Amino acid sequence: MKQEVIAIVLAAGKGTRMKSEKSKLVHKIYGKELVKRVVETARKSGIEDIITVVGYKKEQVQIVLGDTVKYAYQEEMLGTGHAVMQAEELLKGKQGKVVVLNGDVPILRTETIKKFVQKSIKHKESATVLTAIYNNPTGYGRIVRDIGGNITGIIEEKDATDEQKKIQEINAGIYCFDIQELLKALKKIEPNNVQKEYYLTDVVRIMNEEGLKTGAFIVEDNTEILGVNDKMQLELLTKILKLRINQYHMQNGVTIEDIDNTYIYDDVEIGTDTVIHPNTTIKSDVIIGKDCELGPNAYIREGCRLADKVKVGSFVELKKAIVGEGAKIPHLSYMGDCEIGAKTNIGCGTITCNYDGFNKSKTIIGDNCFVGSNVNLVAPVTLGKNSFIAAGSTITNNVPDDSLAIARERQINKDGWNKK
Numbered sequence: 001m002k003q004e005v006i007a008i009v010l011a012a013g014k015g016t017r018m019k020s021e022k023s024k025l026v027h028k029i030y031g032k033e034l035v036k037r038v039v040e041t042a043r044k045s046g047i048e049d050i051i052t053v054v055g056y057k058k059e060q061v062q063i064v065l066g067d068t069v070k071y072a073y074q075e076e077m078l079g080t081g082h083a084v085m086q087a088e089e090l091l092k093g094k095q096g097k098v099v100v101l102n103g104d105v106p107i108l109r110t111e112t113i114k115k116f117v118q119k120s121i122k123h124k125e126s127a128t129v130l131t132a133i134y135n136n137p138t139g140y141g142r143i144v145r146d147i148g149g150n151i152t153g154i155i156e157e158k159d160a161t162d163e164q165k166k167i168q169e170i171n172a173g174i175y176c177f178d179i180q181e182l183l184k185a186l187k188k189i190e191p192n193n194v195q196k197e198y199y200l201t202d203v204v205r206i207m208n209e210e211g212l213k214t215g216a217f218i219v220e221d222n223t224e225i226l227g228v229n230d231k232m233q234l235e236l237l238t239k240i241l242k243l244r245i246n247q248y249h250m251q252n253g254v255t256i257e258d259i260d261n262t263y264i265y266d267d268v269e270i271g272t273d274t275v276i277h278p279n280t281t282i283k284s285d286v287i288i289g290k291d292c293e294l295g296p297n298a299y300i301r302e303g304c305r306l307a308d309k310v311k312v313g314s315f316v317e318l319k320k321a322i323v324g325e326g327a328k329i330p331h332l333s334y335m336g337d338c339e340i341g342a343k344t345n346i347g348c349g350t351i352t353c354n355y356d357g358f359n360k361s362k363t364i365i366g367d368n369c370f371v372g373s374n375v376n377l378v379a380p381v382t383l384g385k386n387s388f389i390a391a392g393s394t395i396t397n398n399v400p401d402d403s404l405a406i407a408r409e410r411q412i413n414k415d416g417w418n419k420k
């Protein structure tokens, strides 16, 4: 029978400590909803079939994820085991592995999920628990091992003895189970604990008692398994993610002047030797070439494609801008829905007027153009290659190749006027 890998994302929780009208799961980290980031990470790790368990404010989560996942509903919060039970119908009859993820643990790496599942398959474990070693394990479930080092169960802080509380290996709340063994074990869990909840963690003990193989995968980077419970933690995780992404680009040869004040979202490609000055933000879905210079204070939004040796200077906002090699947009510009040719220079304060209140229109600027300062380009409009636009012009008509366009009032000087 076909061996599958399925993911379950737990997203039914209330998130009281966020003090928000919104579900915790739809709060954004670097522009992306927490739960969406988790689903995308699972998908990038190769898992296509994803079940999301929703409950509290489920509509909000469903709007974000749409029909990219299947849903299971948990009406009452009766514990993590109960949450997973809600996915039973969707798991029945399937063979293989199911990975349980948390919708509020957003910066887990794709690579970690891959290695974790591979370990579980290779070692033929019915349950593999993602664990970490914490200096301060307070609050987490502790991993209980026998003298041989085998995992025999997980004990919650609230149920733990003083001796067990000293255990520093914690349960990250992320598991890889054999699907059929999980379904069998879930039938056996009971809410006889301090919190009167159905604990998913009990599955590990039950499987162990039945002689099934259980194991752990210790995460290398402890920050990956941090969750978001309040807005301070959201800020902390955003910072960790920022550093991780910036380091990734630096390892690829990008020069970042100030790692703390550079904001690069997911899914950005940047060529080697590009220099990024402070306070630059680059949103998702952007590709930047080699040897470019960006910032300080540049804002490069979705859909931009910058060729090599492009300069984007201070207070420049780009959106869906396709910029040719060696083009320069040095200061104070908004260039949206546009193409800018190679070696073209965009003067200070130039703006594409791309939106008329109803539609977005395109501005096409050829190669080798010179656009003077403070020019308004009222889209749709095309500037031919090698054209020259006089400073202060408001351009509403296309400009032919190699020509000069001036579109401004002529100046009048009144001699002696100010002496009267």
Ligand code: UD1
Pocket (backbone or CB within 6 Å): 010, 011, 012, 013, 014, 053, 074, 076, 077, 078, 079, 080, 081, 082, 083, 102, 103, 104, 139, 140, 141, 142, 154, 155, 156, 170, 171, 172, 173, 198, 199, 200, 201, 227
């Ligand atoms: C759980 C683990 C604990 C682990 C910790 C890691 C259990 C019993 N304990 O504890 O060992 O160290 O996670 O963070 O599993 N959820 C539902 N429905 C429910 C209850 C929870 O969907 O009825 C969701 C929550 O929204 C959350 C996740 O499950 O995303 C974990 O629940 P949470 O209450 O945070 O578990 P902990 O008590 O922290």
Ligand code: CA
Pocket (backbone or CB within 6 Å): 227
């Ligand atoms: Ca938790």
